[in-house]
Amino acid sequence: MxxxxxxxxxxxxxxxxxxxxxxxxxxxxxxxxxxxxxxxxxxxxxxxxxxxxxxxxxxxxxxxxxxxxxxxxxxxxxxxxxxLTTNHTFFYREAHHFEHFEEHTRPNLIANLNRRVPVRMWSAGCSSGEEVYSLIMTMLGTDRIAGQSIARGDLKVLASDIAPHALAKAEAAVYEAKDLKPVPNELREAWTSKAGDEVTISPVARSLVRFRSLNLLGDWPMAGKFDVIFCRNVMIYFDQPTKERLISRFLDALKPDGLLYIGHSERVTGPAADRVQLVGPTVYRRRLP
Ligand SMILES: C[S@@+](CC[C@H](N)C(=O)[O-])C[C@H]1O[C@@H](n2cnc3c(N)ncnc32)[C@H](O)[C@@H]1O
CATH class of the missing domain: 1.10.155.10 (Chemotaxis receptor methyltransferase CheR, N-terminal domain)
Known part of the structure; x- marks a missing residue:
């Protein structure tokens, strides 16, 4: 440029x-x-x-x-x-994605866990953690006992960013109580604890996620493939060639019918468009090869 x-x-x-x-x-x-x-x-x-x-x-x-x-x-x-990064984020941002995930994606992932198939998710550009904890809470569901059993399965979540200050906040998993307001009450009650004006994400939810410093433009050391990738409101800062390259890499990193959730103002365009099927609002399924 x-x-x-x-x-x-x-x-x-x-x-x-x-x-x-x-x-x-x-x-x-x-x-x-x-x-x-x-x-x-x-x-x-x-x-x-x-x-x-x-x-x-x-x-x-x-x-x-x-x-x-x-x-x-x-x-x-x-x-x-x-x-120079913009780290603005909030819990349950673009609630329609968590609704889509709960209704269409979660049941298949739970079925996989029950069959002892590993389930892997990635929040790419996770900022201070609100996105990945929203995703994990949705995955665990409103029933604490059932959620604990889901968490005992082979379920791992990667959350990555390049901003160390944002990752430190994510790892600390402590937020102001008002920040949790967008989260549905039952999920908040099941997976957080409140002390004064502070809310802490529960150890069960935290145990599932690994935070990593990772530049999306660099090498990705992860060997396995993902069932679900969330990369929302990150590519808005990139130009078209960078977006197209990155989306192709995300598709390569997904299991054959894995799902890519991107921000509401973003689209899969370019050569990658032939490799996906739109299955929800800015939710794309990788087509089986
Ligand atoms: C606006 S936040 C989005 C957070 C969350 N995904 C959401 O939708 O609320 C964008 C994040 O992308 C990260 N980011 C920007 N460029 C990146 C890159 N090349 N590699 C990894 N992360 C990057 C920034 O550090 C920032 O935390």
Missing amino acids: KHALVQKDAVPGISPEIYSPRDFAAVSEIVYSRVGIVLAEGKALLVYSRLAPRVRETGAVTFANYVELLRDDEVELNRALAS
């Missing part, structure tokens, strides 16, 4: 000696090439406000120096990339 230097990328009130359109273009190119996020024109102020604290803390003084530092220092680069 080549970024044109445009006047719009100048930030009013900031000296171009500290932060110039050229610096913005350099940061955009690094971010795009490493993690696929497109920082379009108009994001110059966002980049400034997210990275200015790092420029100060590292003593770089100017963004031009900071860009040089990013080229040499992998640790600082990862910090910069993490601070």
Whole structure:
């Protein structure tokens, strides 16, 4: 992605000696090439406000120096990339997906567990964990005894992201009570405990998930295939070629009739479109080969 230097990328009130359109273009190119996020024109102020604290803390003084530092220092680069991610998420986001999962997907997965067939799910771009815990609670269901028996099956859930601060919150599994409001009461009662204004996800639900730092553009070390992949509101930050490549990789990572849930504004397009069948609102089943 080549970024044109445009006047719009100048930030009013900031000296171009500290932060110039050229610096913005350099940061955009690094971010795009490493993690696929497109920082379009108009994001110059966002980049400034997210990275200015790092420029100060590292003593770089100017963004031009900071860009040089990013080229040499992998640790600082990862910090910069993490601070440029958007981690907005919430429990039961796009409730229709959890309804679809409960009605159409969960019964088959439970039947598989009962036949001792492993069940694997992946929340790709999990941010601070609200998505994966919503999915796990839905999988376990409203009956605690039945849910515990489901959890004793060969059921594992991967949740991955590139933002360490988001992963740390996910792993801690403690949220403000108001954050859990979108979750249906019976699921919340079965799989969380409340103390004051804090809610903790139950040990049973937590025991099923492994959080991993993983760049979706890099290598994926997972050997096995997935029954279900949720990758929602992640690809909106990517350009079309990156989305198409990623969707093909997700399909390769799914079992032959596995399901891909993507965000409501996203679509499977390009060569991958022939490999899927739309089975719900932005829910795609990998076609049997
Ligand atoms: C807006 S959140 C979406 C969270 C959740 N899936 C949802 O729908 O609510 C997008 C997440 O994608 C992550 N992300 C962005 N680019 C990524 C990449 N190349 N590899 C892995 N995660 C990435 C960000 O760190 C962020 O936490």
